[in-house]
Amino acid sequence: MPSFKDEHILIIAPGSQTTLAQLGLPDSFTPAKFRFPTRMFPAEKKGEWEPFKIRQKVITVKKTIPKDSATRNDATAPTTGTSNAAEKSEDTEMKDAADGVQQPAKEQDTRPELVEVEEEQVVYEEDPTSDEGAVYPIRGGAVVDWTCFFALLTHIYNTLSPPFHTPIMLIAEPVWTLRDRETLTQFIFEKFKTPAFCLMDSAVAVCYAYGTPNATVVDIGHEKADVTAVTDFMASEYGRGIALAGCGGDAMTSRLFELLQSQGFTREMCEQLKRSNICEILPTGTPLPTSGQDREPAKAPPPSAPGKGPDIARNVGNGDADDDEGILDVAAIVSGNTSEYLAKREREKAEKAATRKGHGDSSATTKQVRLPNSKKEKATFQFQEYKPVESRDESGQKTKQFVLHKRDVEVGTERFLATTPSDTKASEHGSYSILDTLAAQIHHTIHSVSDTSKRSELWDSMIILGNGSKIRGFPQALVSTITQKYVLSPSGTIFTSEIPSALSTPLPTGGTNTPAHQPNPSPLLHPAAHGVNPLLVAATHANNPIAPNHLNPSMNNPSDPNASAHHRSTGHSQTPTSVKLLRPPEYFPEWKDQGSGGSSAASMAANNVPASGGAVTGVATSSNNVGMEEATFLGAQVAAKVIFVIDQGLTKGFLSRVEYNDAGPTAIHDYSV
Structure with a gap:
């Protein structure tokens, strides 16, 4: 099979409210270029669908028609008087013909007389902003109307208009059953005649975006939430939280x-x-x-001691003019006008007082405005x-x-x-x-x-x-x-009464009760373990066959050949000791600084830094306000690059047209990611 090109790969990620789509892989992966509302409108013909609301509107237009046509349209049935007049005219014409007098022909204007009339017409117009009568084929992640969903996929395919040799990758929801995947596979191959098709789990796509084989993916959608544990790029189906209602x-x-x-x-x-x-x-x-x-007044800074801090010039020495307000410059008075000098001094005092008052008000206002949102009542x-x-x-x-x-x-x-x-x-x-x-x-x-x-x-x-x-x-x-x-919090005070005494058993040395010195201190007496819970120290050394442990005396012989064979460290598998958010990747600049809270919140949580604190109506080509909350689409681009271009089907990442013709739609279970 010939290799696929980056510009020919079609990616579709359906959602309950918005469906993301993109044709081609850019050099640097970007958010989805097309965003379609996941809805369709019934057409006039049963079984057909329209992407927008079609409204019927009656308008009045002016039309120019011949006068005879207008008169003919307005004419009624002939009356008796009209019939008698016609007979009289016929008799006159016959009489003239009998006399043999031929009347000269008169030149007449054959152009019909035109008149302007008003006529009502019915027109149909699209309303892209209306949601009236819309049918949403996906509810809670599950497909509830297949004909509507197929019409949506057809509309997306026709809008993007991909070439014939175009592989398709579609992101699958966790709630989709095996039968749903087979139905979708059959439609894609029979309708679009694609050469290759890949059906990828949404949680696995997120792991491709973050570049990690193991992760716990929590996807918060519109009406539901999905919780998936991914190990070695494989979604664990057992215990998976699928379509949790009331959590979106x-x-x-x-x-x-x-x-x-x-x-x-x-x-x-x-x-x-x-x-x-x-x-x-x-x-x-x-x-x-x-x-x-939120009404707490601004606190004044504490006064600093004389000769310390940045206010040395204000408190000590002659550097500040505020200290000399009561002292007059005698030389200036003698050499100049006394009244002008005193007036100037008064103006300077007034300006300084106003400046100090303004600074105080502005600082209080600034403190009020900079109050974090979590501290404001309103x-x-x-x-x-x-x-x-x-x-x-x-x-x-x-x-x-x-x-x-x-x-x-x-x-x-x-x-x-x-x-x-x-x-x-x-x-x-x-x-x-x-x-x-x-x-x-x-x-x-x-x-x-x-x-x-x-x-x-x-x-x-x-x-x-x-x-x-x-x-x-x-x-x-x-x-x-x-x-x-x-989360298990290691405390240094719990269960200390259950720890064995650090003193050894008294030895029979003539009535003395002096503890014997231990040449090899146990892990409980490690000199560097001060302030650490001794139970945690014992638990971490309990599975070590080399370190002696008084809680497990059968493991005291380090030369036992069977010791290492029976030892297996499983870590803290029952109760977690820490919970961390995975840091998003930093090598995708288009995803790094966007979004209203997804990537930035994850970055702050990964760094242990506390935080400071309508439905889409048409196709949108802007990626503003999009961040790592749509990391599923980013992972789909990474996986499409690997599966269609680099791997080229060696690891059965996609189902080809030839294999579909041989095995049918059920073959997708062996090729889905």
């Missing part, structure tokens, strides 16, 4: 709407509030700000909405236009409660918040991995992505919840 971004919007509905907020206002920079998820145990915190965000305005076009027809209106809306501490338990759904989820549900699922997923030696690495290689995780402080709050619930 839509649940956070519903919670904000539940809290703010009584204050006149609409759901659209809550959605824009969630996407603003004042909506923040505080770590577990952080108190909500009160009115006394904050404002800008709400944008389109309001209809009726106008008339050139023909006088009424047309409805929309004008963008912006206004500032003030919100209280409710903006910090997007992930708290819902009051209306307490019967379904109980008192568990979104963070509690995700933390429990992550713990279950990692502990379901059969290879216990990989569990510690999975805890230290956590990736949180998805547009639902773009809320400020969400990654840090989730890590804080996991740490509080499941």
